[in-house]
Amino acid sequence: MSGGPPTDAWVWPPDLPAPGALQAGTAGGISTRYPQSDQHLARRLISSLRESRRRLGGMRASDLANVLGAVGERFAAGLDNRVVTEVAANAGLTPAMARVVIRGMADTWTTDSLHRLLRSEFPDPAALDRFVDGAGREVRAAAPGVTLHIGAGSVPGVTVTSIIRALLVKSPVLAKPGAGDVALTARFARELHRADDRLRGAVAVQYWPGGDPGWEAWEREVLTRADQVVVYGGDDTIESIRARTPAATRLIEHPNRLGVAIVDPGGAADADHQAARAAALFDQKGCVSTHLVLFLGNHGDAARWCGRLAASLEGLAHTLPPAAASEGELSTRHQLRGRLAVQRAVSGDIRCWAGNAGAWTVALAPPELFEPVGGRTAWVVPVSDLAGCQQVLAPLARVLQTVGVAGLGARRHAFAEALAAMGATRIVPLDQIPFPDSDWLHDGSRPLGELVRWAELR
Amino acid sequence: MTGESGSFATSSVAGALRELAALFRGWGAQDSGLARTSQPAGDDAATGSRRGAGGFVGNITAADLAAGDAFNLLALRIHAFQRASNPILRRFWDKAPGAEPAVWHEIPPIPVMAFRDVAIVCDTPEAVFRTSGTSGRRGGRGEHHVASLDLYRAAARGNYRRHLLRGVERVLMVSLIPDPAVVADSSLARMAGFIADEAEVTGTVWAFDPVMGVDVDLVRNAARGTDPVLLLTTAFSLVHLMDALGSRRLPLPPGSRIMETGGFKGRVAEVNRGTLYQRVERTLAVGPSRIVNEYGMTELLSQAYDGVAGSSLAGEAPLPRRHRFPPWVRTRALDPATLSPLPPGQPGLLCHFDLANAGSICHILTEDLGSTTGEGGIELAGRAPGASLRGCSLMAESFLRLAGR
Numbered sequence: 001m002s003g004g005p006p007t008d009a010w011v012w013p014p015d016l017p018a019p020g021a022l023q024a025g026t027a028g029g030i031s032t033r034y035p036q037s038d039q040h041l042a043r044r045l046i047s048s049l050r051e052s053r054r055r056l057g058g059m060r061a062s063d064l065a066n067v068l069g070a071v072g073e074r075f076a077a078g079l080d081n082r083v084v085t086e087v088a089a090n091a092g093l094t095p096a097m098a099r100v101v102i103r104g105m106a107d108t109w110t111t112d113s114l115h116r117l118l119r120s121e122f123p124d125p126a127a128l129d130r131f132v133d134g135a136g137r138e139v140r141a142a143a144p145g146v147t148l149h150i151g152a153g154s155v156p157g158v159t160v161t162s163i164i165r166a167l168l169v170k171s172p173v174l175a176k177p178g179a180g181d182v183a184l185t186a187r188f189a190r191e192l193h194r195a196d197d198r199l200r201g202a203v204a205v206q207y208w209p210g211g212d213p214g215w216e217a218w219e220r221e222v223l224t225r226a227d228q229v230v231v232y233g234g235d236d237t238i239e240s241i242r243a244r245t246p247a248a249t250r251l252i253e254h255p256n257r258l259g260v261a262i263v264d265p266g267g268a269a270d271a272d273h274q275a276a277r278a279a280a281l282f283d284q285k286g287c288v289s290t291h292l293v294l295f296l297g298n299h300g301d302a303a304r305w306c307g308r309l310a311a312s313l314e315g316l317a318h319t320l321p322p323a324a325a326s327e328g329e330l331s332t333r334h335q336l337r338g339r340l341a342v343q344r345a346v347s348g349d350i351r352c353w354a355g356n357a358g359a360w361t362v363a364l365a366p367p368e369l370f371e372p373v374g375g376r377t378a379w380v381v382p383v384s385d386l387a388g389c390q391q392v393l394a395p396l397a398r399v400l401q402t403v404g405v406a407g408l409g410a411r412r413h414a415f416a417e418a419l420a421a422m423g424a425t426r427i428v429p430l431d432q433i434p435f436p437d438s439d440w441l442h443d444g445s446r447p448l449g450e451l452v453r454w455a456e457l458r
Numbered sequence: 459m460t461g462e463s464g465s466f467a468t469s470s471v472a473g474a475l476r477e478l479a480a481l482f483r484g485w486g487a488q489d490s491g492l493a494r495t496s497q498p499a500g501d502d503a504a505t506g507s508r509r510g511a512g513g514f515v516g517n518i519t520a521a522d523l524a525a526g527d528a529f530n531l532l533a534l535r536i537h538a539f540q541r542a543s544n545p546i547l548r549r550f551w552d553k554a555p556g557a558e559p560a561v562w563h564e565i566p567p568i569p570v571m572a573f574r575d576v577a578i579v580c581d582t583p584e585a586v587f588r589t590s591g592t593s594g595r596r597g598g599r600g601e602h603h604v605a606s607l608d609l610y611r612a613a614a615r616g617n618y619r620r621h622l623l624r625g626v627e628r629v630l631m632v633s634l635i636p637d638p639a640v641v642a643d644s645s646l647a648r649m650a651g652f653i654a655d656e657a658e659v660t661g662t663v664w665a666f667d668p669v670m671g672v673d674v675d676l677v678r679n680a681a682r683g684t685d686p687v688l689l690l691t692t693a694f695s696l697v698h699l700m701d702a703l704g705s706r707r708l709p710l711p712p713g714s715r716i717m718e719t720g721g722f723k724g725r726v727a728e729v730n731r732g733t734l735y736q737r738v739e740r741t742l743a744v745g746p747s748r749i750v751n752e753y754g755m756t757e758l759l760s761q762a763y764d765g766v767a768g769s770s771l772a773g774e775a776p777l778p779r780r781h782r783f784p785p786w787v788r789t790r791a792l793d794p795a796t797l798s799p800l801p802p803g804q805p806g807l808l809c810h811f812d813l814a815n816a817g818s819i820c821h822i823l824t825e826d827l828g829s830t831t832g833e834g835g836i837e838l839a840g841r842a843p844g845a846s847l848r849g850c851s852l853m854a855e856s857f858l859r860l861a862g863r
Contacts, residue, residue, distance in 0.1 A: 153849045153850040154849050155849045155850055158850065180849075232850055233850070234853075234856060235856050235859070254850070255852075256849075256850050256851060256852040256853065256856060257850065257851065257852055258851070258852040258857070259851070282849060282851075283849075284849075284851060285849020285850070285851050286849055286850060286851055287849075287850040287851055287852075289849075289851045291851070291852075325795075326842075327794040327807070327827060327842040328825075328841070328842040330794040330795055330807075330842075331794060331807055331825045331842040332825075332854075334569060334794075334797065334807070334823060335569040335570070335571040335823070335825060336571075337569075338567075338568055338569030338571070338572060338823060339569055339571050339572050339574075339575060341550060341553065341554065341568075342546070342550055342568055342569070342572040342575065342576055342578075343572075343575060343576070344549075344550075344553065345545075345546045345547070345548075345549035345550035345553065346546055346575075346576055357795050357796070358795065369575065371854040371857055371858060372851065372852055372853055372854055372857050373853070373854050374851065374853060395860075396860075398860060399852050399856075399857070399860060
């Protein structure tokens with residue numbers, strides 16, 4: 001636990017009374033404090049946000065992009081060691097990794113990025129401001145009232161991105177960051193409050209320990225009163241929120257995902273380094289993070305390439321060192337390596353390379369044994385062709401998201417067609433895996449489009 | 459490998475397992491009332507068989523195992539025949555550091571997760587025990603192929619008698635652990651079946667169905683009798699029983715005792731054991747001194763208990779609650795980062811060496827956290843928690859559910 005004063009894990013609109021009592025807690029590696037559970041306050045919070053909608057709605061979407069983008073740019077420019085250290089401690093990352101992650105995420109918060117996002121989703125972004133011509137009719141896009149964001153993860157910046165998306169479509173937002181995303185979210189929300197009076201009333205952040213019985217009434221209140229809910233998290237979180245969200249409330253789910261890479265080394269000399277970076281960024285905790293590498297080639301070539309991948313991961317262990325692992329994470333790695341050693345005794349085809357103190361692992365092993373254990377573990381499976389890739393990926397179809405490709409050359413489209421048919425929603429060059437553009441099709445949906453409803457006027 | 463231990467590599471595995479079973483029964487006969495009770499069917503132990511009295515065990519007695527030399531000698535002999543009879547283990551050890559161990563702890567352990575992938579057995583298995591799949595472990599079910607059920611009974615018996623049946627004349631066994639006739643692949647159910655065979659057990663009520671759960675009415679009927687009850691239960695089923703009874707009391711006859719197990723592996727980890735015991739005392743009138751926790755694993759044929767049921771009532775001061783294995787098990791706590799052994803009192807990953815696992819693999823690295831105590835006990839600290847902060851990347855537990863493994 002880092003020293004220093006606790007991080008205030010809440011940011012409320014100015015018309016709400018100061019909280020009477022604060023609850024102390026921990027979020028990741030930092031001490032936090034936040035208002036105690038009070039369902040009456042929860043009701044007032046949502047009401048306050050709802051009242052801000054008219055003022056927020058009076059801003060043009062393009063002006064919102066300017067204001068939000070300016071905050072994003074200022075935030076990235078002002079990133080000092082104090083902020084990075086706090087975010088790193090909170091997220092369980094090393095400061096070096098946290099800095100790269102914040103900068104990478106902040107690239108999608110710039111004015112240019114937000115305008116690009118608006119244009120990519122709305123041929124005429126003014127549709128967010130008024131009815132516009134829509135081929136024989138007039139159309140308008142509007143978000144339904146207050147958006148509740150519930151984050152359960154620890155990747156810093158995920159909640160900020162979600163807040164920006166809601167505001168861009170003029171929806172006031174209450175954000176509950178994941179435990180490891182508290183520090184960055186609270187800081188950014190305070191910047192938004194400072195930037196524009198109209199945003200002050202439209203942005204609220206409140207951390208609470210999700211699933212805690214003491215917060216059940218609070219959760220029920222906000223889930224019942226929000227107009228749409230965006231939830232990130234694992235199966236348990238998603239199922240719990242789904243069960244308690246009213247049927248009439250729009251629920252947008254972003255469950256955990258699995259990242260894959262497909263590499264033909266003949267056409268991509270640097271693929272080992274790119275794959276290592278894709279596995280190492282976010283310490284492999286991002287939804288885009290690569291766990292499984294399908295290597296187009298034979299076993300011998302794959303083994304030699306794994307050696308290079310291992311060397312790249314070792315290099316990254318020094319330039320982007322991993323955070324200290326928990327006992328459970330270390331145990332998982334020992335179990336994995338031991339399992340592979342036993343499996344190697346069964347079949348000599350299995351190989352394993354490992355960094356010091358569990359810093360990284362490369363496994364050259366059959367897909368039947370694959371499981372995403374994290375801790376910068378790259379599982380390499382040699383395949384001969386596209387059909388081989390499809391066979392390995394078929395059981396993963398429902399959780400596929402990002403597939404990074406390298407060296408495919410003219411086969412790129414054929415692979416992309418097959419991967420999209422299987423469920424992959426983001427097929428990108430291997431080196432672009434870690435940080436999607438602002439207008440990426442997040443889990444197969446348009447990030448703004450999934451927040452709005454369209455109205456037509458004939 | 460020493461010449462002496464190597465010479466046993468060609469011994470009949472079945473014969474070695476028989477000798478080990480006899481050796482363990484010898485320990486069971488000491489101080490556990492075995493000599494005063496009739497033996498269950500198939501158990502040929504008598505007080506005279508305290509020595510293995512065969513070419514494999516030699517003159518080693520059960521009491522000798524508490525000392526390092528005898529334990530080490532047997533460990534290396536077992537290692538030699540496991541190496542000779544199981545090509546998977548041989549190749550595993552050949553490629554591992556420490557291929558020529560001089561002491562038992564130099565024999566490379568295998569991870570408990572390997573039981574999910576490979577059948578590790580040195581002879582034709584008589585039974586296959588499977589992990590529950592609800593143990594909180596990441597997906598998949600481990601399989602322990604057991605070459606000798608007689609050895610399993612011998613390894614289990616002495617310790618459960620010492621900790622559960624000490625001073626007992628008559629007892630009605632009520633089991634919230636499934637009947638082994640119904641769940642044949644549960645090592646815990648099989649052990650419950652062993653206990654049901656004991657001479658002191660006047661009757662057995664199997665009050666748990668894998669589908670229907672705890673049958674509260676059967677427990678209630680058992681409580682109406684006069685014989686003390688020995689309640690065998692998982693912590694999970696005990697919580698269910700308490701929930702089902704609510705505020706109603708169901709006092710068990712005087713002298714009743716409880717063995718509860720599990721709860722260090724996920725599902726009821728959040729239930730505070732002290733609170734649970736208080737609730738049990740209020741509801742079933744069985745005090746904490748008569749409740750014993752058993753620590754066992756499908757992958758180990760020996761078990762550890764954290765107390766002797768009712769010992770304090772017999773005028774003895776209760777020992778601190780530390781789990782104790784029989785003398786043919788050694789446990790080390792290993793540094794989670796480096797797997798170096800840790801001194802007593804320092805928590806780490808538990809690594810057990812169980813001679814009763816001679817038919818499969820003795821040295822097992824677990825995912826359990828705990829520390830050793832100076833006097834041979836272990837203090838459990840639960841399962842090593844996973845990532846304290848999880849991201850939005852799919853992790854193994856969800857993945858394996860998705861993949862149906």
